[in-house]
Amino acid sequence: MLPAECREGAAHSRAVSAGARGVTLHLAATEPGRQFYCAAHLTGPRSPGPDGAVQTRHHALALEPQRWPDATGHADSSPIRLAPGETCHQHSRWRLTRA
Secondary structure: OOOOHHHOOOOOEEEEEEEEOOOOEEEEEOOEEEEEEOOOOOOOOOOOOOOOEEEEEOOOOOOEEEEOOOOOOOOOOOOOOOOOOOHHHHEEEEEEEOO
């Protein structure tokens, strides 16, 4: 069973839409922060994607759940340090919808 933070509508739930295509990526995770990557730096040779279409700048994105990088400076943030031998478990749930 997923933790409460991974249920849609939870405080750590986010969505990204590709308006013209009507597709929305929903992400719910146990971690409060998201690292967003949108392939803006791609300027080199283009390579074909799975459907043969050429991939260029902004044709991809990644949402990576994480704790806040500056959490050590905020007393109200969850801890981000792990002691040797400790493990960290994160849970994420992804869902794609089409309008």
